[in-house]
Amino acid sequence: MDPFHEQLIIGSILLVLSVIGSKISSRFGIPTLLLFLSLGLLFGSHGLGAVNFTHLELTQRLGVFALIFILFSGGIDTKIESLRSILKPALVLATLGVLITSAFIGLFAHALMGFSVLEGLLLGATVASTDVAAVFSTLRAGNVSLKEGLQPLLELESALNDPMAVFLGVALLGLLTQTHLSLLTLITSFFQQMILGSLLGWGAGKTATLLLNRIRLEYDGLYPALTVGWIVLTYSTAQIIGGSGFLAVYIAGLVLGNENLLHKKSLIHFHEGVAWLGQIGMFLAMGLLVDPRALLKITPFGIALSFFLIFVARPASVLICMLGKRFSTPEKLMVSWGGLRGAVPIILASYVLVSHIPRAVEIFNFVFFVTFVSVMLQGVSIPAVAKLLKVNLPLREKFRFPIEFNPTSPDLPSKLFEVPISQKSRALGRSLVQLALPQDILVLLIQRNGDTLVPRGGTQISEKDTLLIFSQSKSEKEILQLLS
Numbered sequence: 001m002d003p004f005h006e007q008l009i010i011g012s013i014l015l016v017l018s019v020i021g022s023k024i025s026s027r028f029g030i031p032t033l034l035l036f037l038s039l040g041l042l043f044g045s046h047g048l049g050a051v052n053f054t055h056l057e058l059t060q061r062l063g064v065f066a067l068i069f070i071l072f073s074g075g076i077d078t079k080i081e082s083l084r085s086i087l088k089p090a091l092v093l094a095t096l097g098v099l100i101t102s103a104f105i106g107l108f109a110h111a112l113m114g115f116s117v118l119e120g121l122l123l124g125a126t127v128a129s130t131d132v133a134a135v136f137s138t139l140r141a142g143n144v145s146l147k148e149g150l151q152p153l154l155e156l157e158s159a160l161n162d163p164m165a166v167f168l169g170v171a172l173l174g175l176l177t178q179t180h181l182s183l184l185t186l187i188t189s190f191f192q193q194m195i196l197g198s199l200l201g202w203g204a205g206k207t208a209t210l211l212l213n214r215i216r217l218e219y220d221g222l223y224p225a226l227t228v229g230w231i232v233l234t235y236s237t238a239q240i241i242g243g244s245g246f247l248a249v250y251i252a253g254l255v256l257g258n259e260n261l262l263h264k265k266s267l268i269h270f271h272e273g274v275a276w277l278g279q280i281g282m283f284l285a286m287g288l289l290v291d292p293r294a295l296l297k298i299t300p301f302g303i304a305l306s307f308f309l310i311f312v313a314r315p316a317s318v319l320i321c322m323l324g325k326r327f328s329t330p331e332k333l334m335v336s337w338g339g340l341r342g343a344v345p346i347i348l349a350s351y352v353l354v355s356h357i358p359r360a361v362e363i364f365n366f367v368f369f370v371t372f373v374s375v376m377l378q379g380v381s382i383p384a385v386a387k388l389l390k391v392n393l394p395l396r397e398k399f400r401f402p403i404e405f406n407p408t409s410p411d412l413p414s415k416l417f418e419v420p421i422s423q424k425s426r427a428l429g430r431s432l433v434q435l436a437l438p439q440d441i442l443v444l445l446i447q448r449n450g451d452t453l454v455p456r457g458g459t460q461i462s463e464k465d466t467l468l469i470f471s472q473s474k475s476e477k478e479i480l481q482l483l484s
Contacts, residue, residue, distance in 0.1 A: 014039060018280045031379035033134055033342060036280050037372055040287015059285050060354045063347035066278030067162065068235050068249050070343060073275035074159045075253025077268055078152075086153040089322055093153075093335075094160035097317040101128040102168060104313035105305070113301050115359065122172040123363050126349055127309060127370045129165030130158040131342020134375065145393045146338075146386060150331055154338045162344050163247040167193055169348045173355050189242075196243030198251055204234040205255025213262050223263045224270040227256075279343050286346045289353075290368045298362070302369035309370060310378065314339050330389040337385050341374040416444075417479055421465040427483045433457040437482065442470045 018039060022032040083090070105124030109115040115123065135154050145151065171186045208230050217223060234252050235245035253271075261267070295302070318336040327335070349367040352360050386392035421427055427435055432443055432455055445468040446453040446461075453459070461467070469479055 010043070014043060014284055015277075015280065018284065031134070031340075031375050033279070033283055034372070034375045034379065036283035037287045037368075037375070040284040041290065041292060042287075044288040044290070056289075056350065056353045059289065060347070060350035062285070063282055063343075063350045065232075066282050066343060067166075067246060067347050068231060069271060069278050070275045071159060071162060071246055071250040072231050072253040073268075073271040074155070075250045075255075076257035076271060078155070078159075078254055078257060080254065080258045082152045083156055086149050086156060089327070090153055090156040090160055092321045093157040093318065095164050097157070097321045098125070098128045098161050098164045098168060100317035100320060101309070101313045104316060105309060108305065108308050108313070112304070118172060118176050119357075119359055119363070122169065122176065122352065123366060124313075125165060125168040125172055126352065126363065126367050127341060127345050128168070129161045129341075129344045129348075130154070130339040131344055134158075134340040134342030134379070135338060146334065147331065147391045147393060149327075150334055150338075150391060154335060157335075158339075159250055160247075163194070163197065163244045163250070165344055165348065166246055167244065169351060173351060173357070176357050177355060192242050193244040194247060196241055197238050197245065197247035198243075200238045200241070200243050201234065201248035201251030202255055204230070204237075204248065205252040205259075208252065208256055209259040209261060212256075213260075220263060220266070224267060227267060227271070228274075282343050282346050286349075286368055286371070290365060294361070294365050295369060298365055298369065302366060303373070305366060306370045306373035306377075310337075310374065330391055334386060334389050334391045337378055338382060340378055341371040345371050415471055417469045417471065419467045419469055419479060419483060421461055421463060421467065421483070423463060425461075425483050427461040427467075428463055429460060431458050431460050435461075435483075440471060441479065441482075444468045444470050 018036050021035045021039070025032050025035045102121055102124035105127065106115075106117065106121035109120030109123050110117050113120070135158050146154075167190055171189070175186075208227070211230075212223060212226065215226075217226070231249055231252070235249050238245040238248035257264075257268070315333070315336040318332055318339070322332050322335070345367050349364045352363050352367075383392070437443070443455050446455050446459065447466040447468070448462060448464075467483075471479060
């Protein structure tokens with residue numbers, strides 16, 4: 001068989017198994033990322049031997065592409081309204097928290113594992129960042145929701161700490177491979193990257209909004225293609241002018257997701273799929289590259305490092321960064337436990353491998369070990385820990401209504417909202433006529449016990465209903481206030 005087509009067959013089989021397996025793992029509350037890692041290990045050259053994958057440079061470059069689209073997807077699907085109250089603690093956790101975690105891990109690796117100070121700090125920076133997709137997918141798989149503010153805090157921190165971790169990791173690699181770099185140069189570079197990345201990301205998001213709304217393409221399928229090119233252009237431009245490309249694409253996505261945008265729903269769905277593809281690819285590649293025999297050799301230190309990160313370094317950084325009375329101790333502990341490792345440590349580990357520093361392979365193996373333990377231990381136990389700390393809320397069953405509304409004009413204010421009915425809702429037990437909703441609000445459908453109902457004026461609203469509401473002028477917040 002032609003080797004190229006053989007590789008295509010094996011790669012497609014791994015992708016299909018990963019996607020189908022995610023359904024099974026979610027049903028049993030197992031993090032999907034753990035499945036992707038395990039499949040990579042199983043089919044790698046040191047497992048069944050089906051895939052002999054050793055392309056380090058290719059892995060690193062694909063990892064950059066994956067992270068670009070993971071961050072953009074996280075931004076475009078985030079509502080700024082939900083972030084305002086937790087922006088400050090998220091920023092502190094994403095910057096100071098990464099530094100503190102890296103320092104703790106660096107000292108641990110230097111004192112107990114024989115790494116030099118710089119090598120230890122590099123290992124710390126590589127595993128310091130948390131992963132937004134890992135957090136989101138694990139919470140969904142565990143069928144758990146957290147108290148108001150905690151879930152968006154975890155997700156925003158995970159998105160914002162990626163640029164910080166990448167900068168820190170690349171800077172430490174530079175110190176290990178180049179002797180002329182100074183601390184002042186690194187500090188100046190940090191502020192330059194953050195400021196330029198933020199400004200360019202905001203400008204790229206605003207420009208993309210105008211472009212998508214005014215270009216009026218002949219084929220709807222060209223809009224996702226346009227955004228793909230725009231995202232890569234945003235990242236590349238930011239990197240060339242000395243900014244953080246990763247921060248730029250996240251902010252561009254955040255701006256786009258909070259504007260009136262043509263084909264917004266379809267774009268969000270498309271980029272969510274691309275982000276999942278990137279995550280699957282990176283976790284499979286991580287599993288394919290690692291040698292299980294090498295993992296066995298580092299198991300004692302790997303367990304010690306993983307437990308030190310989970311039970312000492314991460315909690316210490318969270319407690320220091322979240323000093324004050326706004327969050328209770330159980331809530332802070334939940335933020336600490338919910339900080340899962342994911343795609344970014346994997347991508348940073350590929351940077352280390354490509355650099356060929358003396359202990360690159362060892363650092364890579366430790367990153368794999370820590371990521372695996374984090375997803376397995378923290379990911380599986382998040383529902384139980386949330387319940388133990390009493391910070392959990394029941395998660396509504398995800399239901400997709402059979403219709404979506406895409407406005408034909410960006411100036412058209414009409415929108416569709418999915419509004420859940422709680423025990424405190426004034427709509428509970430009343431008919432639609434009794435609610436006396438404003439004329440520009442129309443209840444189109446009701447989701448009840450997994451079924452879709454077409455309501456009439458006399459239809460009574462029950463607890464746990466979800467209303468699909470069409471509105472010409474009211475915002476989602478105003479509609480929630482009407483029904484609360």
